[in-house]
Amino acid sequence: MKLVYFAWVRERTGTAEEDATPPEGVATVADLIAWLAGRGPGYEAAFAEPAAIRVAIDQVHVEHDEPIAGAREVALFPPMTGG
Amino acid sequence: MKLVYFAWVRERTGTAEEDATPPEGVATVADLIAWLAGRGPGYEAAFAEPAAIRVAIDQVHVEHDEPIAGAREVALFPPMTGG
Amino acid sequence: MTITVRIQREDFDIAAEVARLSGESRDVGAIVTFSGLCRDEAGTLSALELEHYPGMAETEIRRIAEDAAARWPLAGLTAIHRHGRILPGENIVLVVAASSHREAAFEAASYLMDYLKTRAPFWKKEVMKDGTSGGWVSAKDADDRALDKWQDR
């Protein structure tokens, strides 16, 4: 799946987008965030506070208990501040 | 005092403004409306329903129990429909 | 805080009025405008004739605007009301409220319109397409009720 990051999540991971294949057992958004947090210091900083992360699957907002099976694009970002 | 009329009150009385000296005993706005209603057919038509008449004394909205003593200009008109 | 009230025959320029208020202060984060237009009443209306009480119209709208300015933190508040003959699709009234915060701008503009509808001395007469007078527009109970929501706040 494609992972995309915005705002300080993007700055901390050091990348705007990447392809990733999470291991088996990573079933939900919460699992994905926990797995990403273990991928290195930048990721650890980005995902240290999972509750601060908002997620969209294929450009639709989802909660952290949402399954990620079948997702083409998962976006991870801070709470939005537009308008 | 000067009396000014707007909208259908003006059309029914047939005049936009006039000077008038109400007799003694015409103390409030309600008294004034009752007195005006007796001044002829056009006035009777204009003031037949006192509850439909809104009043301003010297360009400030007042209720029908307001005294008219000291008023320079009394305006009588239907409910407003601006905006 | 600048209050501007104008009663005029001519049309107004929304963009110019918004630009004037946005220039009032660099702390303006929200500008709400309300434009009231003449509807064509399903194609039957030829025009509205708007009568007003000169002098009192401006004084009363300014008083309502001052009430709004006392209730909400505003950087500027503008109200322009036209009179005379107005055709379907044309503007009748403009309100512009500028504030640091969007809720204040929305509420002040809505408050000003609700009070203006029921307290500003203007009267609308309809001229129909068939040449007859449609008569004076009646005041709406809904407009009186719209004031209730501001009473308990």
Place this chain on the structure above:
Amino acid sequence: MTITVRIQREDFDIAAEVARLSGESRDVGAIVTFSGLCRDEAGTLSALELEHYPGMAETEIRRIAEDAAARWPLAGLTAIHRHGRILPGENIVLVVAASSHREAAFEAASYLMDYLKTRAPFWKKEVMKDGTSGGWVSAKDADDRALDKWQDR
């Protein structure tokens, strides 16, 4: 009923957007606009950098606009959100709602802004006058609370 959503770098033209909606129907009696502007934060802010999620930004705002159109009788609803570098005093966002009735226009514009603030994928970063980054703007609890007023209605 026409919904227009645009995500763009360029500024927008309020008067042109209002004119477009007023031309939608001769039954339009009320047009409300909301403009969100960049404040200068007491003179300390040099600019905002607005990042967005291309594709989703437009899709999400359109979804919110469709919700608004289902709740209120509207003739047209427009939302334009800028991205990129925005200076103090410049426009960030425009919402325009047109309806037969003023309450629908006010409420739809306010609803669209409340949801846009918390659901549209945009993020603001501050650039300060002293050359430093002021960091990413934090989401406000007040913006989350603003949604509550639409829940029970």
